[in-house]
Amino acid sequence: MTILTEQPVTSSDKTFFKLRQDIVEGSIASGAKLSETELSTKYAVSRAIIREAINRLESCHLVERKANVGARVVSLTAEGLVELYQVREALEGMAARLAAQNMTEEEIAGLNALLSSHFQEVKGGESYYQEAGDVDFHYRIVLGSKNKHLISVLINGLYHLVRMYRVQLGMAGPRVTTAFDEHRHIVRAIANRDAELAEMLMRRHILYSRNNIAAKLNKAGGK
């Protein structure tokens, strides 16, 4: 399903992954305080482990920490979402550009295969797999850029925050078929090695999806 194969080796890793999952999926509420002592009993590890996990979460922009005070889970705001998608637009646009230059023919064939399987699911109307498929699609292009920094910042960093917004704001949209067409055009540009076009299409794709989500957010929590 998903390409990413990050395997926890140390106990600190495991705790970090669990904590991240709990935050992304909302088991730990957005904006909540993260007490080190409390978490250390909850996850049955020492405080040192929790501290290290919190530090890593801070690097992912999932928690904010103040010295001598503590850490809180980030709160999800409309501005935050816009800012996040602006960064995605820049980085994933560049990723698409580089993917058009650097992906192998095999990888491109794999992308096309992925699109085909998505097409079946779109007809079936399975929105969950759609979500996972979209994630998978973007992952592959980012990895296809072959740019270490790009991959690290997006996949180890921002994507988890993106997922957090999606999960907690309940994104499963009427945008699926539209997005699917956009994916097709992006892949075509990559297959044609048209880096310029691939970047532009990816940026538009993300911009559209941002507007779509922002509209939902305004409709839901219009305070």
Next chain:
Amino acid sequence: MTILTEQPVTSSDKTFFKLRQDIVEGSIASGAKLSETELSTKYAVSRAIIREAINRLESCHLVERKANVGARVVSLTAEGLVELYQVREALEGMAARLAAQNMTEEEIAGLNALLSSHFQEVKGGESYYQEAGDVDFHYRIVLGSKNKHLISVLINGLYHLVRMYRVQLGMAGPRVTTAFDEHRHIVRAIANRDAELAEMLMRRHILYSRNNIAAKLNKAGGK
């Protein structure tokens, strides 16, 4: 001089800053192993402090760590430099776009003042201040984007690696007057609130500077 006012509050902060400086400036060689015990005696702090510092350095892409093995300072390569500047191109391009939308008139006036003072220095031929001035210029535009994620990724993350390349490869170039003109055009676009143009000029500016540095790197270490 520089805008960034990150003040170390805890002992861990101080150690992190020192270590980062030593790595960026080459006191600790690129590619060197970072022994926790060794560093803890060298910097006169406990191993826990060193561990935390190393974790943070990993987030900055300044060291690479493997579980149960240890951490090494990143090694500087031509490919790494290209990848780094590709990310800069994407992010700072977006930063310039957003700065054109979000900077206040006062901030833009400040940018112009900065350019003027640089002009004096260019005539005086003080290459050190030029370097600092260039850094300052890019900082201001990134901050002017008012995008939290953009600021964090660039200023807390990639910029230190950029500085590391610059310092250790001895960048003080014949490109100074050219770069100065490019800065002028970027500021003009921002002042005109021409986001599109500002982004394009910034991207070209970084692309040029990448090519310039890469040329030097090939000439120097052509192995």
Next chain:
DNA sequence: CCATACAAAAGTGTCGACAATATAGCCATA
């Protein structure tokens, strides 16, 4: 009744020691 200062509590920052893992060196064997 409000404000200020002080004291108690809770929480984070730091440390040294122990446990688990990887590396290096050595010996035995083919």
Next chain:
DNA sequence: TATGGCTATATTGTCGACACTTTTGTATGG
């Protein structure tokens, strides 16, 4: 001599305890 496995060493991972800072609650004075 080369190779394989074993032991010893060094290094990282984890833990519990102590020190310091922030916060909270309380009491006192205005």
